[in-house]
Amino acid sequence: MRSVTSKCNKLDANSGTKHPNSMAKKSPLEILLCAPRGFCAGVDRAIQIVELALEKYGAPVYVRHEIVHNKYVVDGLKDKGAIFVEELDEIPDTDAPVIFSAHGVAKSVPVEAKHRNMFFLDATCPLVSKVHVEAQRHFESGYEIILIGHEGHPEVVGTMGQLPEGAISLIETVADVAGFEPKSDQKLAFVTQTTLSLDDTAAIVAALRERFPEIAAPHKEDICYATTNRQEAVKVVAPLVDAMIVVGAPNSSNSMRLVEVAERSGCPKSMLVQRASEIKWEEFEDITSLGITAGASAPESLVDEIIDAFGERYDISVSAKVTATENIAFNVPRELRTA
Numbered sequence: 001m002r003s004v005t006s007k008c009n010k011l012d013a014n015s016g017t018k019h020p021n022s023m024a025k026k027s028p029l030e031i032l033l034c035a036p037r038g039f040c041a042g043v044d045r046a047i048q049i050v051e052l053a054l055e056k057y058g059a060p061v062y063v064r065h066e067i068v069h070n071k072y073v074v075d076g077l078k079d080k081g082a083i084f085v086e087e088l089d090e091i092p093d094t095d096a097p098v099i100f101s102a103h104g105v106a107k108s109v110p111v112e113a114k115h116r117n118m119f120f121l122d123a124t125c126p127l128v129s130k131v132h133v134e135a136q137r138h139f140e141s142g143y144e145i146i147l148i149g150h151e152g153h154p155e156v157v158g159t160m161g162q163l164p165e166g167a168i169s170l171i172e173t174v175a176d177v178a179g180f181e182p183k184s185d186q187k188l189a190f191v192t193q194t195t196l197s198l199d200d201t202a203a204i205v206a207a208l209r210e211r212f213p214e215i216a217a218p219h220k221e222d223i224c225y226a227t228t229n230r231q232e233a234v235k236v237v238a239p240l241v242d243a244m245i246v247v248g249a250p251n252s253s254n255s256m257r258l259v260e261v262a263e264r265s266g267c268p269k270s271m272l273v274q275r276a277s278e279i280k281w282e283e284f285e286d287i288t289s290l291g292i293t294a295g296a297s298a299p300e301s302l303v304d305e306i307i308d309a310f311g312e313r314y315d316i317s318v319s320a321k322v323t324a325t326e327n328i329a330f331n332v333p334r335e336l337r338t339a
Helices: 042-056 071-080 108-115 126-140 154-160 174-179 198-211 225-240 251-265 300-311
Strands: 028-037 060-062 082-083 098-100 121-122 143-148 168-171 187-193 243-247 269-274 287-292 316-321
Touching: 028 126, 028 143, 042 071, 042 126, 042 316, 060 071, 060 198, 071 168, 098 108, 098 174, 121 187, 126 143, 126 154, 126 187, 143 154, 143 198, 174 198, 198 225, 198 251, 225 243, 225 251, 225 287, 225 316, 243 251, 243 300, 251 269, 251 300, 269 316, 287 300
Parallel strands: 028 287, 028 316, 060 082, 060 098, 098 121, 143 168, 143 187, 243 269, 243 287
Antiparallel strands: none
């Protein structure tokens, strides 16, 4: 257990208000950390790919889309020489490596890269690639495919781009199931985005099975282990605390789902925070307990930063609620294993 003792400071000479770490006795605050939290194996691998490419080939290294959805991580890689673009046509003719993000890309992207003779490295999470393979197999077996996911998310764009246009229909909600009409009398199959809410997805799948009892499901759950484990940890911690902070980015699907899970699990005062500087301290004035977790693309250093910020204002004690143990790791591409 971590404990931070009180520190003293003077009154602000101009306003007469106390600094957070003033001589006034700090209120006690119990911080309960969700475990697992933070980086998953796919995110760790993707960041390693960029860092190893910079180490082996030197700067610049081009990255199509944010390698993972976290500004702190992306800015750190920019400082090392990575250049981020949204499309390949933003990259000049170059011998520098081009890296595809962890979210996966449509088949047209590597085709374009080959056409331009680019040297590219694919940082797609292997668990996203698994969904791509499933969709392809269903398609080749004559199935019409439904993808459960969020429109516009890079992973969804990449998955739908594995097959010809119109081969995959996107379903986002239970209401969408009611309005869905198959294009033909073909067999139906579904796949899912890897970072969805477990409960929301279960409800959508139940609705699909009620309408289409013969619909084919993935051989193994598409929602990834990290998303599952982080949501289950939040379900345990949320009912025990007065407030919950999810460390993550607003464009991170798995982080946003953690906020929703916390609210539904009994902690209505749940919020997403990217950095300690974003904390709205007035929201935490009367709490005695706080839960903290982090999305799969948020580094542990940001969790530490937020704990330290609370330590400046409260007499904190920190403990962890462990609900699962993760020991999964994915290999980087062969080209980088000697870096």
